[in-house]
Amino acid sequence: MKLTIGLVTSPGTSRANKTGDWRVRRPVFLHKTCTGCLLCQLCCPEGVVYGEAKTFDCDFDYCKGCGICAQVCPVHDIEMELEGE
Amino acid sequence: MVVLSQKSASLLHMEVLEGSRAVAEVVKRCRPHVISAYPITPQTHIVENLAQMVADGELASEFVNVESEHSAASVCLGAAATGARTYTATSSQGLALMSEVLYNIAGLRLPVVLTCANRTLSAPLSIWNDHQDSLMVRDAGVIQLFAEDCQEAADMHIQAYKLAEDHRVLLPVMVAMDGFILTHTFEPVTIPTQEEVDAFLPPYQPLHYLTPKAPLSMGTWCEPDKFLEVKYMMHQAMEVALTLIPQIAEDFRRHFGRYSGGLIEEYRMDDAQTAFVAMGSLVTTIKDTVDELREEGHRVGLVKIRAYRPFPTQAVARALEGVERVAVIEKAISIGGVGILAADIKSALYGRERPMVGTFIAGLGGRDVTKDSLRWIMERLEEGATLQEFVDLNLSLIGDDEG
Numbered sequence: 479m480k481l482t483i484g485l486v487t488s489p490g491t492s493r494a495n496k497t498g499d500w501r502v503r504r505p506v507f508l509h510k511t512c513t514g515c516l517l518c519q520l521c522c523p524e525g526v527v528y529g530e531a532k533t534f535d536c537d538f539d540y541c542k543g544c545g546i547c548a549q550v551c552p553v554h555d556i557e558m559e560l561e562g563e
Numbered sequence: 564m565v566v567l568s569q570k571s572a573s574l575l576h577m578e579v580l581e582g583s584r585a586v587a588e589v590v591k592r593c594r595p596h597v598i599s600a601y602p603i604t605p606q607t608h609i610v611e612n613l614a615q616m617v618a619d620g621e622l623a624s625e626f627v628n629v630e631s632e633h634s635a636a637s638v639c640l641g642a643a644a645t646g647a648r649t650y651t652a653t654s655s656q657g658l659a660l661m662s663e664v665l666y667n668i669a670g671l672r673l674p675v676v677l678t679c680a681n682r683t684l685s686a687p688l689s690i691w692n693d694h695q696d697s698l699m700v701r702d703a704g705v706i707q708l709f710a711e712d713c714q715e716a717a718d719m720h721i722q723a724y725k726l727a728e729d730h731r732v733l734l735p736v737m738v739a740m741d742g743f744i745l746t747h748t749f750e751p752v753t754i755p756t757q758e759e760v761d762a763f764l765p766p767y768q769p770l771h772y773l774t775p776k777a778p779l780s781m782g783t784w785c786e787p788d789k790f791l792e793v794k795y796m797m798h799q800a801m802e803v804a805l806t807l808i809p810q811i812a813e814d815f816r817r818h819f820g821r822y823s824g825g826l827i828e829e830y831r832m833d834d835a836q837t838a839f840v841a842m843g844s845l846v847t848t849i850k851d852t853v854d855e856l857r858e859e860g861h862r863v864g865l866v867k868i869r870a871y872r873p874f875p876t877q878a879v880a881r882a883l884e885g886v887e888r889v890a891v892i893e894k895a896i897s898i899g900g901v902g903i904l905a906a907d908i909k910s911a912l913y914g915r916e917r918p919m920v921g922t923f924i925a926g927l928g929g930r931d932v933t934k935d936s937l938r939w940i941m942e943r944l945e946e947g948a949t950l951q952e953f954v955d956l957n958l959s960l961i962g963d964d965e966g
């Protein structure tokens with residue numbers, strides 16, 4: 479991609495820019511005690527949590543591993559695990 | 564013949580105006596779509612005048628009143644991003660508050676034009692003139708042009724839009740004019756007509772602009788593998804500005820019969836052994852002093868720096884070629900360093916037959932730099948003045964009362 483004056487690009491760069499490689503820890507959705515409250519989905523700053531009760535997962539191309547989903551889950555059904563373990 | 568008739572035509576338009584009024588009159592004729600500013604002495608009269616023109620229906624601009632200079636600059640940034648011609652003005656602490664946004668305006672390559680009515684920075688609190696404020700944002704990517712008098716200040720605003728909006732440049736331009744000394748002084752000024760300005764300055768054609776009809780992202784996130792290249796592009800645009808500034812001034816001369824631009828101005832530099840270097844209104848006092856010194860037999864001249872950023876390295880080196888001594892007069896101070904302007908001058912001379920360069924800190928916080936001050940500088944220089952001298956320093960003010 480050539481640089482333009484003022485770094486002007488087409489829209490949709492947040493999709494083009496995969497932020498998943500920032501991740502140090504990855505969320506693991508345990509699918510055990512999930513009540514389907516949707517908090518993980520609503521609070522994820524990247525909007526990458528998808529699914530429904532007991533099937534929630536996220537898009538690892540963009541999940542930056544912030545851990546907010548695990549933090550807000552009222553029933554501790556999400557765990558953060560070190561990448562590469 | 565042509566020159567004469569232009570000259571007499573411009574005399575017809577001449578009015579005695581306050582410097583701020585003159586600037587407001589020409590900014591009005593540049594037809595900015597959006598003006599945003601926050602009052603600060605000594606800049607206030609410029610935007611007060613513009614606000615009045617908008618209120619009176621003489622100027623079809625949107626005047627956005629804001630709660631700070633940070634917001635004023637941000638309004639200009641946002642408006643310029645939508646393809647609007649914009650204007651703001653500030654001074655001192657106001658410019659300090661704008662500085663964060665100025666880096667963004669420059670980095671986004673938005674051709675905002677602003678006036679800096681030069682005033683020092685607190686503390687101690689002072690509303691008076693020196694160049695500390697403009698020089699503080701030296702490295703932001705803002706083109707800086709220093710005006711010697713009210714006519715030049717007015718004319719340089721018209722040129723500033725042409726320069727900023729050239730697609731090879733697309734950088735903000737700041738016209739720096741000495742607070743009070745120019746902003747509040749009444750001088751005869753020729754204000755061009757609307758038709759004349761329209762013939763010189765076409766409407767702004769943005770390269771990119773924000774519109775819901777064709778969405779785009781501006782100033783996107785930049786990883787370390789691209790950041791340097793973006794700054795390099797800005798630097799290249801400054802280099803282009805170096806060639807455009809004299810061209811635009813020539814073009815301006817053809818339209819208006821006055822030059823009022825360019826990178827530097829040389830005054831009585833033929834055969835000069837000693838040269839003063841300075842920026843802004845002080846230059847006029849130096850010209851008078853040079854005339855007197857010349858009459859007394861001193862081979863002395865002056866190099867006025869009009870374009871401070873981009874810095875005209877080649878032009879300065881050429882102008883000072885063969886000179887034995889140079890006095891750089893600094894209306895700003897790098898506390899703990901040596902000469903802000905002198906650093907540029909010295910680097911322009913590096914690797915050549917170099918004159919001795921003395922740095923003279925003068926006129927800080929509004930202190931007058933008189934002909935006597937300039938004569939003292941000249942004497943000090945001839946005695947072999949060293950690294951940095953403080954002009955008219957009153958040491959009796961410092962120390963114990965009893966002492």
Ligand code: SF4
Nearest residue numbers: 522541542544545547
């Ligand atoms: S770790 Fe952060 S980014 Fe990833 S899914 Fe959870 S909330 Fe979203």
Ligand code: SF4
Nearest residue numbers: 512513515516518551
């Ligand atoms: S926050 Fe926990 S309980 Fe609520 S939907 Fe997400 S995983 Fe299920």
